[in-house]
Amino acid sequence: xxxxxxxxxxxxxxxxxxxxxxxxxxxxxxxxxxxxxxxxxxxxxxxxxxxxxxxxxxxxxxxxxxxxxxxxxxxxxxxxxxxxxxxxxxxxxxxxxxxxxxxxxxxxxxxxxxxxxxxxx
Amino acid sequence: xxxxxxxxxxxxxxxxxxxxxxxxxxxxxxxxxxxxxxxxxxxxxxxxxxxxxxxxxxxxxxxxxxxxxxxxxxxxxxxxxxxxxxxxxxxxxxxxxxxxxxxxxxx
Numbered sequence: 444x445x446x447x448x449x450x451x452x453x454x455x456x457x458x459x460x461x462x463x464x465x466x467x468x469x470x471x472x473x474x475x476x477x478x479x480x481x482x483x484x485x486x487x488x489x490x491x492x493x494x495x496x497x498x499x500x501x502x503x504x505x506x507x508x509x510x511x512x513x514x515x516x517x518x519x520x521x522x523x524x525x526x527x528x529x530x531x532x533x534x535x536x537x538x539x540x541x542x543x544x545x546x547x548x549x550x551x552x553x554x555x556x557x558x559x560x561x562x563x564x
Numbered sequence: 565x566x567x568x569x570x571x572x573x574x575x576x577x578x579x580x581x582x583x584x585x586x587x588x589x590x591x592x593x594x595x596x597x598x599x600x601x602x603x604x605x606x607x608x609x610x611x612x613x614x615x616x617x618x619x620x621x622x623x624x625x626x627x628x629x630x631x632x633x634x635x636x637x638x639x640x641x642x643x644x645x646x647x648x649x650x651x652x653x654x655x656x657x658x659x660x661x662x663x664x665x666x667x668x669x670x671x
Contacts, residue, residue, distance in 0.1 A: 478660070487649075487651065487662060487663075488600070488602070488608065488651050488662045489662065490653070490659070490660030490662060493658075493660065502658045502660075504565070504659060546655075547658060548655045548660045549655050550613035550655055551598075551608075551653075552610045552613075554607035555607065556607055557607065
């Protein structure tokens, strides 16, 4: 079955760190751009980061730039999001997404079920 | 960054009605615009990409149109299963942005 499975969410203190992981199954992972989209409580969808097929180019929304780092390991069919200097406003459900093409920003045709991140003291 | 403005924020219509959602962009997107359906507790689902191309498996009552900075999602005959929040997303820029969402309800 074609799918994305996220892990790594949980509770972190303000200023703390978490690392999210996402594993892709039953598709050629290295042929597609990937990204992360989040949804805060009672809010809409927010694109936060994307990476192209070989990890050579990345993009970040301003609110996470300098704090979050996206990366991928095509040999492990895995996508990562290192989240540092966490803030309360980072509390959200984080979705791993697969692009339709090779770029860091694209239409997303496959979504994981999401992993919850809660930032609280 | 490109800003996306969706309207209306909420829409209530009867089964069988024709429903239209509008998305406006702060810059020319050419055709790089997608639409998603999101139901509570589920992952969002891609409906339409490149303004008007229907994703495989999406019912034909969904259609998309537009160009430049103004785009629309139309449901030709609203069904109970269409109750959801709908989002537009631009992928013209190297940074993506979503609209604020439109919640569709059945009267």
